[in-house]
Amino acid sequence: MPPSIDTLRREIARRRTFGIVSHPDAGKTTLTEKLLLFGGAIQLAGSVKARKAARHATSDWMAMEKERGISVTTSVMKFRYNDYEVNLLDTPGHQDFSEDTYRVLTAVDSALLVIDAAKGVEAQTKKLMDVCRMRRTPIITFINKLDREGMPPLDVMADIEEHLGIECAPLTWPVGMGSSFKGAYDIRNGELHLFSPTHGGKTQEAQVIIKGLDDERLDTYLGDQAEDLRADMELLHEAGTPFAVERYLEGAQTPVFFGSAINNFGVRELLDTFVALAPGPRPRPAVTPGGETRLVQPDETEFSGVVFKIQANMDKAHRDRIAFMRICSGCFTRGMRVRHHRSGKDLSIANATIFMAQDRAGVEEAYAGDIIGIPNHGTIKIGDTFSEKTPLKFTGIPSFAPEHFRRVRLRNPLKAKQLQKGLEQLAEEGAVQLFRPLVNNDYILGAVGLLQFDVIISRLAEEYAVDAGYESIGIATARWVVSQDKQQFEEFKDYYNQDLSLDAEGALAYLAPNPWKLESAIERYPQVEFRVIREIG
Secondary structure, X not given: OOOOHHHHHHHHHOEEEEEEEEOOOOOHHHHHHHHHHHOOOOOOOOOOXXXXXXXXXXXXXXXXXHHHOOOOOOEEEEEEEOOEEEEEEEOOOOHHHHHHHHHHHOOOXXXXXXXXXXXXXXXXXXXXXXXXHHHOOOEEEEEEOOOOOOOOHHHHHHHHHHHHOOEEEEOEEEEOOHHHOOEEEEXXXXXXXXXXXOOOOOOOOOEEEEEOOOOOHHHHHHOOHHHHHHHHHHHHHHHOOOOOHHHHHOOOEEEEEEOEHHHOEOHHHHHHHHHHHOOOOOOEEEXXXXXXXXXXXXXOOOOEEEEEEEEEOOOHHHOOEEEEEEEEEOEXXXXXXXXXXXXXXXXXXXXXXXXXXXXXXEOOEEEOOOEEEEEOOOOOOOOOEEEOOOOOEEOOOEEEOOOEEEEEEEOOHHHHHHHHHHHHHHHHOOOOEEEEEOOOOOOEEEEOOOHHHHHHHHHHHHHHOOOEEEEEOOOOXXXXXXXXXXXXXXXXXXXXXHHEEEEOOOOEEEEEOOHHHHHHHHHHOOOEEEEOEEEOO
């Protein structure tokens, strides 16, 4: 029996779904673990750097991630905090995985940006910010690693405002940094939280001992730094940007927190503010069969959801594939029948799961905003829409033209079938694209970043027992090609037959050997569209 409209609205209002984004090494995966720690989802946080211990970061589950200490896939985790149901998506930090990160940002309602206090804004952060700006995603910023020497806080905020084009409104303020780091002042509540680096991997409650800047104990505990704090607060009062919830929700302003994730400092304040301020599930654009665009409201009673990610082999023992679905409206209940709109088939979802990194639990019910996993036997693809009755297609999940290409080389010819299966399943995840030329049987991989090729070869060996390598190939860029002019399109296909391939979805792509040949093709065939982005689904 479906929930009442009041229950539906109440449950949806409790959901918070957000992604953590940052440049590599800013401490994003560490902060993810600490949020889970404070949310009660784990009892002891294992430092990502402590590789000698067998305890790796909870959200890094793939063998290559544990080996290199980087996140290369998106982890989806759920926990409860202060009566809120929080869905946390830890995205790849490495610059070679921006496409996976982009798709994750289409599934969240807000984002948490992690900045290294010593490095400020870096190139990858700018790219991710462009994605957030396009979608007007509200962002909270955590400036990390205050226990080390870094840029002065005003300089870090100026760097963010200049390079990311967003106002900074600090809600906490650091007292010192590095060896002189004493803690952080909560600007809104007028409380000083003292820093202690000893926590043993468990939650640390920041010690609040001083309320207000006039308390005499401020000078006792901080010494000369007390006057620095008072001067900073006066400066912020006179010239700083006051926090405005409306501007945050519009994506025009970011509230800023300072802390040290590795020491669990500043995480509790961040989490408290996040659940209180961040938006709940938002309406999502969809297209009807008639071609009309409409916004699907989260509290519509009919269930609907969209697949934004596929992950193969999360459990190697079962060779499984999981489709990650963002619920866009209504309530999901175990065993409910839904329509898979791309295939036109109805199916019953009896064994959906929720995730705590690679650990899973069965889902009895889930609401708009939740992320659930459904088993995928090769029939579900990124961008697929599911609903109870109304035909819909959610929009805005793109695939980008790759920038790097390699040909796969199989070292053991007896493993040809396993190679094909492995590449097709890994391409389903969308982090790498697979092209099959029209004129031969090559497997060509296309990726946004070079490291992705190493990931694929590593996973072929680890998960499919396929010994393969890759080699350079004379391809500079790719464009998906479509045309309304059938005659000119046939002429184009005949002329460029040697350079045409089908991607894993069966879409025709032109793999140009160099930029000049692409320009020549565009000029020669003006009625053919050469697309850099292809809508998935």
